[in-house]
Amino acid sequence: xxxxxxxxxxxxxxxxxxxxxxxxxxxxxxxxxxxxxxxxxxxxxxxxxxxxxxxxxxxxxxxxxxxxxxxxxxxxxxxxxxxxxxxxxxxxxxxxxxxxxxxxxxxxxxxxxxxxxxxxxxxxxxxxxxxxxxxxxxxxxxxxxxxxxxxxxxxxxxxxxxxxxxxxxxxxxxxxxxxxxxxxxxxxxxxxxxxxxxx
Amino acid sequence: xxxxxxxxxxxxxxxxxxxxxxxxxxxxxxxxxxxxxxxxxxxxxxxxxxxxxxxxxxxxxxxxxxxxxxxxxxxxxxxxxxxxxxxxxxxxxxxxxxxxxxxxxxxxxxxxxxxxxxxxxxxxxxxxxxxxxxxxxxxxxxxxxxxxxxxxxxxxxxxxxxxxxxxxxxxxxxxxxxxxxxxxxxxxxxxxxxx
Numbered sequence: 472x473x474x475x476x477x478x479x480x481x482x483x484x485x486x487x488x489x490x491x492x493x494x495x496x497x498x499x500x501x502x503x504x505x506x507x508x509x510x511x512x513x514x515x516x517x518x519x520x521x522x523x524x525x526x527x528x529x530x531x532x533x534x535x536x537x538x539x540x541x542x543x544x545x546x547x548x549x550x551x552x553x554x555x556x557x558x559x560x561x562x563x564x565x566x567x568x569x570x571x572x573x574x575x576x577x578x579x580x581x582x583x584x585x586x587x588x589x590x591x592x593x594x595x596x597x598x599x600x601x602x603x604x605x606x607x608x609x610x611x612x613x614x615x616x617x618x619x620x621x622x623x624x625x626x627x628x629x630x631x632x633x634x635x636x637x638x639x640x641x642x643x644x645x646x647x648x649x650x651x652x653x654x655x656x657x658x659x660x661x662x663x664x665x666x667x668x669x670x
Numbered sequence: 671x672x673x674x675x676x677x678x679x680x681x682x683x684x685x686x687x688x689x690x691x692x693x694x695x696x697x698x699x700x701x702x703x704x705x706x707x708x709x710x711x712x713x714x715x716x717x718x719x720x721x722x723x724x725x726x727x728x729x730x731x732x733x734x735x736x737x738x739x740x741x742x743x744x745x746x747x748x749x750x751x752x753x754x755x756x757x758x759x760x761x762x763x764x765x766x767x768x769x770x771x772x773x774x775x776x777x778x779x780x781x782x783x784x785x786x787x788x789x790x791x792x793x794x795x796x797x798x799x800x801x802x803x804x805x806x807x808x809x810x811x812x813x814x815x816x817x818x819x820x821x822x823x824x825x826x827x828x829x830x831x832x833x834x835x836x837x838x839x840x841x842x843x844x845x846x847x848x849x850x851x852x853x854x855x856x857x858x859x860x861x862x863x864x865x
Contacts, residue, residue: 547813588810592820595840598848600855602862611785613747617862619855620792625838634836636825637792643856646798650821650849653800657817657842665804670815 472548474539474556481560483535486528488562492569494522499573502536506584536573543574544581593632596624619643671742671752680735681760683728690732693720695766698729702736703777707784743774744781790828797824819845 476484487495501514512526515533519526543553553574557567598621605616618637625632638646656662683689690698701715716729743753750771757767800821805814823836840848 545811582811585811586808586814588808593838595821595838595844595848598851600851602855602858608786608789610788611745611747611782614786616786617859618791619859621795621855623836623838635792636795636823636836638795640856640859642795642797643852643859646795647849647852647856649798650800650845650852653802653819653821654842654845654849656802662802662804662817666815666817669804669806 472546473552474542474546474548476539476556476559480535480538483531484539484560486524486532487536488566490522492565495566495569496573498533498536499569499577502533502540503577503580505533505537506541506581539570540574540577540581541585544578545585547578547582550575591628593625593627596626596631598623671746671748671756673739673742673756676731677735677738678760680732681739681757681762684732684736685757685761685763685766687763689724689728692765694724696769697721698732699736699770699773702733702740703773705733706737706740707777707780740774740781741785744778744785747782750775787828793825793827793834795823796826798822799824817842821845821848 487498497518501518505511512530515526515530519529522529539557543556548556550571553571554567557570562570600622601620603618603620605614605618607614617640619640621636621638623634623636625634684695684698697718697720698716701718704715705711716733721729739756742748746752753771753774754767757770762770798821800819803818803820805816805818807814818839818841820837820839825834825836826832827834
């Protein structure tokens with residue numbers, strides 16, 4: 472699958488051959504850093520001064536790179552497809568090689584970052600448990616009521632969330648049984664076939 | 671067991687065959703248990719033709735006294751001798767004492783369950799449901815191709831009677847971790863019950 476680069480995108484990237492490869496490599500590093508942490512406009516100004524161009528030009532160049540990298544990572548295009556896609560830009564072989572390397576080096580991390588943008592449900596982090604026996608309460612003395620207290624740690628959007636819950640022994644066994652069945656499902660023929668064939 | 675003068679007075683009236691004949695006594699006693707244990711019970715529980723001849727104020731007093739005593743006895747897990755002693759002090763004859771103890775014994779289980787369910791505790795897990803999905807792509811990311819579980823815990827709150835749900839997603843390793851830990855808890859429980 473080839474990338475479809477818009478005219479505007481191509482224009483922005485056209486800045487890259489005008490600087491030497493060390494600068495392009497630096498832009499690449501900035502691009503990935505911006506993906507990790509968010510953009511920092513001051514960097515554009517510093518670079519613009521050093522290169523004697525407008526900061527807009529630098530910004531477009533870096534953003535062009537960011538877009539190139541994210542689109543390629545999102546679609547997980549092959550090396551060959553990447554090379555063919557940027558071929559239309561008419562860059563030197565050296566620049567093409569640099570861009571390819573930039574893609575290959577960073578795509579795993581970029582995909583991880585992109586996966587964090589997905590609609591987010593709280594996800595499981597860990598679980599602590601404790602066994603208790605209730606002996607008495609204000610309304611009833613001389614009890615022997617066993618229970619399991621559970622502290623469930625969940626993550627959502629980077630926030631750590633804790634829930635304290637309780638259950639009785641019978642329900643605990645039921646939970647274990649149900650969730651074991653859930654795990655077993657992945658091993659069934661049906662699921663195996665789906666995993667094998669949808670790739 | 672410490673009981674107020676109000677309760678004591680009520681019982682003394684209840685003990686008096688002049689105020690309550692055998693039939694009325696039994697009816698009032700049953701009404702007291704019913705008020706406590708039957709969720710649908712209301713004021714009509716005292717609306718029996720054989721109780722009509724008794725002054726309503728007296729009726730209410732004795733009914734309240736009996737209910738109070740029953741709750742206190744249930745809370746303290748009173749045995750037959752404790753009950754008998756108190757009732758004797760209130761001048762109950764042996765027939766009425768026997769009747770009271772029998773009624774109490776018959777309703778004891780329900781009473782203790784009711785009392786045991788009162789109180790605050792953490793939200794209680796009642797059930798779990800899960801679904802397994804195979805993630806293919808999102809609008810940000812293609813070719814994900816990974817299985818994921820969505821687990822929902824059904825939870826009950828004792829006070830608010832609300833039934834919130836706790837849902838979370840997890841991958842296979844995380845679910846294995848979760849199940850492993852719950853299995854540890856249940857093994858621990860098994861060992862503890864064998865002690």
